[in-house]
Amino acid sequence: MITMLDQLNRHECARIEAFKTHLSLAKVESLSWDDLLEILIQRRFLSLSIVNIYEFVIDALESESIKTAVRLILHEEYPRNTRGVPLVSHRELLFRDLLNLGASRDQILMSGESPLTQEVRLQSLSQLECCLGHVHSELALVSFLRFWAEVLVAVEYECLWPRLAERLSPPSSSQGIASQFFYYHMIHDRRQSDLGDGQLLGGLTHAQALARHIPELINDESALQEAMRQVDRAWELKVRFYSQFRRFGSAQASRR
Numbered sequence: 032m033i034t035m036l037d038q039l040n041r042h043e044c045a046r047i048e049a050f051k052t053h054l055s056l057a058k059v060e061s062l063s064w065d066d067l068l069e070i071l072i073q074r075r076f077l078s079l080s081i082v083n084i085y086e087f088v089i090d091a092l093e094s095e096s097i098k099t100a101v102r103l104i105l106h107e108e109y110p111r112n113t114r115g116v117p118l119v120s121h122r123e124l125l126f127r128d129l130l131n132l133g134a135s136r137d138q139i140l141m142s143g144e145s146p147l148t149q150e151v152r153l154q155s156l157s158q159l160e161c162c163l164g165h166v167h168s169e170l171a172l173v174s175f176l177r178f179w180a181e182v183l184v185a186v187e188y189e190c191l192w193p194r195l196a197e198r199l200s201p202p203s204s205s206q207g208i209a210s211q212f213f214y215y216h217m218i219h220d221r222r223q224s225d226l227g228d229g230q231l232l233g234g235l236t237h238a239q240a241l242a243r244h245i246p247e248l249i250n251d252e253s254a255l256q257e258a259m260r261q262v263d264r265a266w267e268l269k270v271r272f273y274s275q276f277r278r279f280g281s282a283q284a285s286r287r
């Protein structure tokens with residue numbers, strides 16, 4: 032018998048596969064470096080907004096155990112050494128990766144947010160407001176957060192990594208310039224296992240750390256539909272973000 036969690040797992044996997052084959056991401060191997068850097072610089076605005084997304088969810092959640100899981104992930108964005116001194120934040124590491132990929136400081140700082148990036152960023156925040164005020168609010172918040180800020184982020188970087196690897200190396204490599212942001216998030220944000228997987232102990236990715244709280248919230252068909260709706264909404268927003276770069280892929284294809 033197919034359980035509700037099975038249905039949700041299948042739905043997520045189908046969305047991930049559809050995302051991978053989405054036009055701009057699928058053509059990433061043929062993009063010029065100028066075009067690729069433009070995508071990454073726009074993508075940075077979504078990375079900057081992740082703190083707002085996380086803080087909203089923390090305030091909106093009522094469950095202390097889910098709040099704790101969400102807070103832990105947010106605090107990883109601002110690491111400290113053993114004496115409590117702040118280290119370089121994840122957004123600073125993103126800036127470093129962009130410089131090492133060939134973007135200039137001015138290019139990153141002065142490019143400005145495109146109207147469509149801004150629209151996606153603001154709609155992502157308003158989507159959290161849509162999660163409130165109904166019986167499945169906790170599920171909606173954690174489902175949207177997990178898929179928008181963790182699962183799809185890892186998929187995005189996985190699709191981009193073959194190109195990024197032309198100029199950056201995995202941190203484990205002794206050669207080249209190590210990626211300090213993209214590689215880390217590709218590994219540490221990913222979905223990794225199905226919802227309801229009983230083996231979730233220690234060394235969890237961010238997606239898994241949030242996934243632990245979802246099965247207990249899916250107690251009827253309406254909850255399942257709500258979780259799927261949030262997965263879909265996160266997917267639509269990310270697809271919309273990349274749709275602004277479709278012209279890159281077609282320009283490359285027509286030059287061949």
Ligand SMILES: [Fe+2]
Pocket residue numbers: 104180181216219220237
């Ligand atoms: Fe993460």
